[in-house]
Amino acid sequence: MGGGSSRIYRGNGVKLMLPSWLIIGSFLLLPVMMMAVYSFLTKEFRGGVIWEFSLAAYDQFFFDRGLFGDEPPKLEWTYIGIFWRSIWQAGLATIACLLIGFPTAWFIATRDPKSRSIWLFLVTIPYWVNLLIRTVSMKFLIRDTGPLNEFLMASGIISEPLGLINTNFAVQLGLFYSYLPFMVLPIYAAVERYDFALSEAAADLYAGTWTILRLVILPVVKPGIIAGCILVFVPSLGAFLAPDLLGGAKTFMIGSLIEEQFKGSAGNWPFGAAASMILLTIVMCVLLVYARSQNKGEAR
Amino acid sequence: MKKLLASTAVALLSLTAAAQAEGKLSIYHWFEYIPQTLLDKFAAEYDVEVTMDTFDSNEALLASLKAGKLGSYDVAVPGDYMVKIMNGEGMLDTFEPSELSNFGNIEKQWVDVAFDSGRKSSIPYQWGSTSYSVNRDVYTGPIDSLSVIFDPPAELKGKINVLDTAGETLTLASLYLGIPQCSADREQLKELNALVQKAKADWASFGSDVAKDVLVSGDAAAGMIWSGFSAKARAEGANIEYAFPKEGYIVWMDNVVLLKDAPNRDNALKFMNFLLEPENAAAVTNYAQYTAGVTGTAEFLDPEVANSPESNPPAGPKGAFVEACSEDVQVLYDAIWTNLKK
Numbered sequence: 001m002g003g004g005s006s007r008i009y010r011g012n013g014v015k016l017m018l019p020s021w022l023i024i025g026s027f028l029l030l031p032v033m034m035m036a037v038y039s040f041l042t043k044e045f046r047g048g049v050i051w052e053f054s055l056a057a058y059d060q061f062f063f064d065r066g067l068f069g070d071e072p073p074k075l076e077w078t079y080i081g082i083f084w085r086s087i088w089q090a091g092l093a094t095i096a097c098l099l100i101g102f103p104t105a106w107f108i109a110t111r112d113p114k115s116r117s118i119w120l121f122l123v124t125i126p127y128w129v130n131l132l133i134r135t136v137s138m139k140f141l142i143r144d145t146g147p148l149n150e151f152l153m154a155s156g157i158i159s160e161p162l163g164l165i166n167t168n169f170a171v172q173l174g175l176f177y178s179y180l181p182f183m184v185l186p187i188y189a190a191v192e193r194y195d196f197a198l199s200e201a202a203a204d205l206y207a208g209t210w211t212i213l214r215l216v217i218l219p220v221v222k223p224g225i226i227a228g229c230i231l232v233f234v235p236s237l238g239a240f241l242a243p244d245l246l247g248g249a250k251t252f253m254i255g256s257l258i259e260e261q262f263k264g265s266a267g268n269w270p271f272g273a274a275a276s277m278i279l280l281t282i283v284m285c286v287l288l289v290y291a292r293s294q295n296k297g298e299a300r
Numbered sequence: 301m302k303k304l305l306a307s308t309a310v311a312l313l314s315l316t317a318a319a320q321a322e323g324k325l326s327i328y329h330w331f332e333y334i335p336q337t338l339l340d341k342f343a344a345e346y347d348v349e350v351t352m353d354t355f356d357s358n359e360a361l362l363a364s365l366k367a368g369k370l371g372s373y374d375v376a377v378p379g380d381y382m383v384k385i386m387n388g389e390g391m392l393d394t395f396e397p398s399e400l401s402n403f404g405n406i407e408k409q410w411v412d413v414a415f416d417s418g419r420k421s422s423i424p425y426q427w428g429s430t431s432y433s434v435n436r437d438v439y440t441g442p443i444d445s446l447s448v449i450f451d452p453p454a455e456l457k458g459k460i461n462v463l464d465t466a467g468e469t470l471t472l473a474s475l476y477l478g479i480p481q482c483s484a485d486r487e488q489l490k491e492l493n494a495l496v497q498k499a500k501a502d503w504a505s506f507g508s509d510v511a512k513d514v515l516v517s518g519d520a521a522a523g524m525i526w527s528g529f530s531a532k533a534r535a536e537g538a539n540i541e542y543a544f545p546k547e548g549y550i551v552w553m554d555n556v557v558l559l560k561d562a563p564n565r566d567n568a569l570k571f572m573n574f575l576l577e578p579e580n581a582a583a584v585t586n587y588a589q590y591t592a593g594v595t596g597t598a599e600f601l602d603p604e605v606a607n608s609p610e611s612n613p614p615a616g617p618k619g620a621f622v623e624a625c626s627e628d629v630q631v632l633y634d635a636i637w638t639n640l641k642k
Contacts, residue, residue: 045627045630046359046362046366046385046389047362047363047366047367048366067489067490067493067632067635067636067639068486068632078638078639078642079642081642082642143517143518143519144518144519145517145518145519165519166504166505166519244507245510248461248504248505248506248507249464249505249506249507249641250500250503250505250506250641251641251642252638252641252642257638260638262363262367263357263359263360263363264357264359264465264466264634264637265359265465265466265467265630265633265634265637266466266634266637266638267359267362267363268634
């Protein structure tokens with residue numbers, strides 16, 4: 001820090017930190033702590049909690065005692081299965097976004113600087129519309145009586161509707177469409193900074209296209225790719241709009257399972273909080289892996 | 301000049317008076333149930349600023365009030381069993397019949413109801429039934445049984461929408477099996493569990509707020525649905541028929557309740573009295589296509605609403621109110637529901 005600025009800021013450190021502390025404290029730490037506390041309380045019938053310590057919520061998550069609760073405890077697969085399905089869906093959506101998002105970002109970053117902003121603008125336009133509206137629109141598009149099927153049938157390509165609605169594919173499509181820009185934008189930012197002279201240098205040294213991509217480009221744009229993957233994976237994990245509206249709500253996702261504990265007849269707040277805590281732990285682990293890989297990259 | 305200034309001031313004053321209504325009324329209501337024109341009429345008649353939030357299930361209403369919304373709404377519109385639950389939770393205020401000049405308009409059969417005997421905290425709003433409707437372009441067979449939903453004919457397999465609430469779906473399943481509601485009998489619950497597990501393979505989707513839309517759009521060829529929603533779907537062009545199955549169907553009544561700690565208790569009572577006016581009750585019926593619990597609405601009803609098949613159940617099949625189970629039993633039904641959607 002230069003002498004001048006340190007003189008201005010000296011003694012004001014705490015004051016300057018205050019806004020960020022307030023925001024992190026009141027919007028992040030406080031709610032998470034409330035959730036942690038609620039997950040260890042006793043449930044009240046039809047919602048609410050009784051202020052008595054209990055591990056029942058975590059017990060319910062991990063142990064199966066049969067429908068009537070009198071069988072010897074086994075490992076409970078119901079909720080692990082729901083979590084696994086959500087992780088799997090989110091993972092697939094992330095891969096799909098990466099496969100389409102990377103070339104898109106590359107394309108935009110390699111246009112001349114003037115037109116780049118137009119392309120970026122086009123990518124972000126759908127995000128001016130509410131997520132719910134976009135998901136419902138997607139439903140209208142792909143339903144059996146929707147324009148996609150009508151067009152394909154009218155042009156004779158298919159004779160029966162494709163039957164896309166209420167399938168896992170529809171959920172994937174919804175997640176992919178919802179979160180694609182979160183993949184494109186960070187990768188774009190990384191590729192834009194890439195010095196294309198490096199590719200030329202590698203080519204001069206007889207590196208093939210694949211080798212250049214693998215050994216020269218990827219290491220440079222990796223932070224962008226990882227950031228994009230996290231930005232797509234994390235919201236996909238908790239998504240319940242796409243599974244509900246496009247997947248027909250036939251199976252619980254993490255998001256809808258938690259919602260059911262607060263809005264459904266179950267009314268089991270501690271269990272909803274416990275499921276949220278477990279989800280939070282998974283997300284934290286993913287972020288830790290990311291942070292460590294970043295540190296390694298810097299150490300090199 | 302002075303005169304001009306004075307008259308401008310008067311004009312301005314009256315303007316602000318018009319913009320600033322006398323009082324407020326905050327309503328928590330089911331979605332797509334009350335016509336905006338009726339709210340506007342109340343607002344104009346009593347000079348009250350009306351705001352309304354909506355919910356999509358009785359349980360969602362309870363959850364929201366429990367999570368701290370009690371005290372911000374004046375009236376809510378819970379179904380029968382939820383009135384009882386909310387009363388048990390101490391969420392309802394009471395009033396005297398004398399506080400509502402139209403109290404006498406309530407139909408006799410709806411005064412001494414099991415969920416609020418003597419109507420101390422609630423007034424009847426609309427009642428109807430929950431059953432299912434079938435698209436007659438797709439399926440022309442008989443619809444006198446709940447088997448159409450729980451053991452569907454080949455034409456309907458994979459084209460059925462069921463309501464996304466444990467209460468309604470599991471109650472209809474229990475009626476189909478002839479199991480009493482809130483049964484804790486092991487064999488009966490295992491049978492119920494097996495039935496819905498098997499039937500799920502034939503269901504396309506779970507959805508309550510979309511129950512009408514899926515029938516109109518053709519996403520589903522059959523679906524559990526509320527009577528008025530079915531009538532509206534027909535009005536929107538779906539060629540559907542509403543069933544009154546021989547095993548029974550759900551009857552429900554929605555009620556306007558006076559909430560505890562209502563910020564505008566006086567306006568809440570004015571609004572409840574307003575809704576007991578036959579003309580206004582009929583306006584809700586004409587919009588939502590259910591049946592009002594108030595006498596004297598006949599002359600205000602649209603003929604096609606009054607004569608709709610959904611609102612005129614045949615003599616044979618019986619309707620049953622949903623029962624509120626005790627905690628140890630409710631846990632079992634919740635487990636069956638989670639098991640169904642895992």
